[in-house]
Every structure is written in C-alpha cells, then in structure tokens.
Amino acid sequence: MPATTSVDPRYPVGRFTRPTALSPAERAAAIDAIAQAPAAFRAAIKGLSDAQLDTPYRDGGWTVRQVIHHVPDSHMNAYVRFKLALTEDVPIIKPYDEAKWAELEDGKSRLVENSLALLEALHQRWRFLLQRMTPSDFARKLNHPDWDAPLSLDVMLALYAWHGRHHAAHIMSLRQRMSW
Numbered sequence: 001m002p003a004t005t006s007v008d009p010r011y012p013v014g015r016f017t018r019p020t021a022l023s024p025a026e027r028a029a030a031i032d033a034i035a036q037a038p039a040a041f042r043a044a045i046k047g048l049s050d051a052q053l054d055t056p057y058r059d060g061g062w063t064v065r066q067v068i069h070h071v072p073d074s075h076m077n078a079y080v081r082f083k084l085a086l087t088e089d090v091p092i093i094k095p096y097d098e099a100k101w102a103e104l105e106d107g108k109s110r111l112v113e114n115s116l117a118l119l120e121a122l123h124q125r126w127r128f129l130l131q132r133m134t135p136s137d138f139a140r141k142l143n144h145p146d147w148d149a150p151l152s153l154d155v156m157l158a159l160y161a162w163h164g165r166h167h168a169a170h171i172m173s174l175r176q177r178m179s180w
Contacts, residue, residue, distance in 0.1 A: 009058035012169035016162045022154040027138065030161035035127045037075075037164030038120040041068060044171040045112065052180060053112065057170040064174065066102045067167050068112050072119040073101055078160045079126050085142040085153055086133075092143045130157065 022030060045053065045064060053065040062070065077096065084091040101107055138157065141150035151159075174180075 007173070009061070009170075009173065011166070012173045013162070013165050016159055016166075018155055019158050020155075021152065022138065022158060024135075027154065027157065030157045031127060031130045033161035033164060034123055034130065034157075037071070037168070038116065038123050040164065040168040041071065041119065041171075042116055044168050044175070048175075048180065050110070052178075055174065055178070057174045061170070062102055063108070064171050065110075065112060066107055067170055069107045069109070069115045070098065070102055071164065071167050072115050072122060073107070074098065074163060075119065075122055075126070075160060078156065078163075079122060079129075081142055081156065082126070082129065082153060085140045085156075086137060090141050090143055090150055092145070095144065095146055 019026070045068060048064065053068075054063050056063050057067060081093050084093060133153070138154045139152055141152050142156070143150050
C-alpha cells in the first residue's frame with residue numbers, strides 16, 4: 001500500500017523557518033507577498049456565505065471570519081513593531097493574546113469588509129515603508145519576549161510574508177476540502 005502524505009491543517013504552507021537574513025531578492029519577494037496579501041484574502045473569501053464564513057478552517061481552529069479579522073490585528077501589531085525597531089534601539093515589544101482577541105466581539109463580527117479594507121490600507125502603507133528601508137534598516141532588531149533572541153526586521157518581514165500566506169491557505173484549504 002503506498003504511503004500517503006497529509007498536510008497538517010494547522011500549517012498548510014509549512015511551519016515558519018526563521019532565516020538569519022534575507023538577500024535583496026528574498027526581501028523583494030517578501031515585500032511583494034505583503035503587498036499581495038489583501039487581494040489573496042479577498043479572493044479566498046469571495047462568494048462565501050455567512051454560514052461558510054462561520055465555519056472553522058480546521059477542528060479546533062478559528063472560523064474563516066475570525067481569521068479574516070485576525071490578520072489585520074496581527075499585521076497592525078507588526079507594522080507598529082517595525083516602526084518601534086526603526087526608531088528605538090532594540091525595543092522590547094509587547095505580545096498579545098491572539099486567541100483572546102479572536103474571541104472579542106469585533107473578532108467574530110460580520111464586519112469582514114471593514115477588516116479587508118483595513119488590511120488593504122495597512123499593507124499599502126507598510127509596503128511604502130518597506131520599499132524605502134535600507135539594508136541596515138532591515139538589520140535593526142527588536143526583542144520579542146516569546147523568542148529566544150532578538151529578531152531582525154529581515155526576520156520579521158519573512159515572518160509576516162509567511163503569516164499572510166499561512167492564513168490565506170487555511171481558508172483555501174477549507175474551500176478545497178468542502179468543495180466551495
């Protein structure tokens with residue numbers, strides 16, 4: 001009997017792999033991924049009903065609606081973290097409880113369009129900043145209490161480029177499994 005491979009539904013694009021630094025081409029690709037993320041989320045939920053938006057992307061996972069609200073929450077934090085690292089010397093950033101945020105009323109609301117519009121505006125501004133950063137800017141660091149060592153902005157850029165693909169893939173994988 002042939003071996004079957006299955007993708008872990010928690011990580012449909014694989015787990016994040018922390019780079020040490022990004023090459024100019026990798027940095028450009030990551031910035032492009034940030035720029036394309038809002039369109040990917042619009043496409044991922046296009047035509048879904050409220051019932052489909054309220055479907056968890058996996059057993060024990062958030063609903064599609066919660067994922068759509070989570071991404072701008074997360075990326076707003078990331079944008080602020082970039083600005084802190086660009087203006088302070090290795091700042092310590094404050095983590096937040098993503099699961100509790102997802103359970104707040106705005107994280108479960110029907111205001112999906114508002115979160116998509118927020119994500120679009122945020123990513124336009126973030127892309128503007130990223131495209132004007134120098135290699136030495138990307139080498140700047142911040143301290144995240146959940147990570148074992150300071151993170152460079154190159155690592156943060158790679159992380160959030162992955163994060164957008166990761167959550168869009170959650171929705172697309174669900175659509176595929178459900179034949180939506």
